[in-house]
Amino acid sequence: MTAKHQIAITVKTRFLDEQSEPERSRYVFAYTIRIENQGQVPAQLISRHWVITDEQGKVQEVSGEGVVGEQPHLRPGESFEYTSGAVLETALGTMRGSYQMQGDDGLQFDAAIAPFTLSIPRTLH
Secondary structure (H helix, E strand, O other), X not given: OOOOOOEEEEEEEEXXXXXXXXXXXXXXEEEEEEEEEOOOOOEEEEEEEEEEEEOOOOEEEEEEEOEOOEOOEEOOOOEEEEEEEEEEOOOEEEEEXXXXXXXXXXXXXXXXXXXXXXXXXXXXX
């Protein structure tokens, strides 16, 4: 990825207590992602790839077109924000991944999503 193709990704997470059932090993998390085109070339998000790992090392991989049913097209300086969720069997886990992007100049590139933690409140000290 060059300075012409620069995508910044920020993530906020929260535990959804009302949808979780710890006695059934079901922990539900929401994550809000902001995707910002900090490059010089407009680009469209084509697809996503997630790697979700729980505390016991169980890995789920999720791939698909777009995010929340959309394939946002971002001009330089524009951003797109969405909220989605993940269900884990443990109270702690991590997510990482990438968005596959297509620049208006024809270049396809990946925008990496740095690992982030999913945890119930007061799990991490």
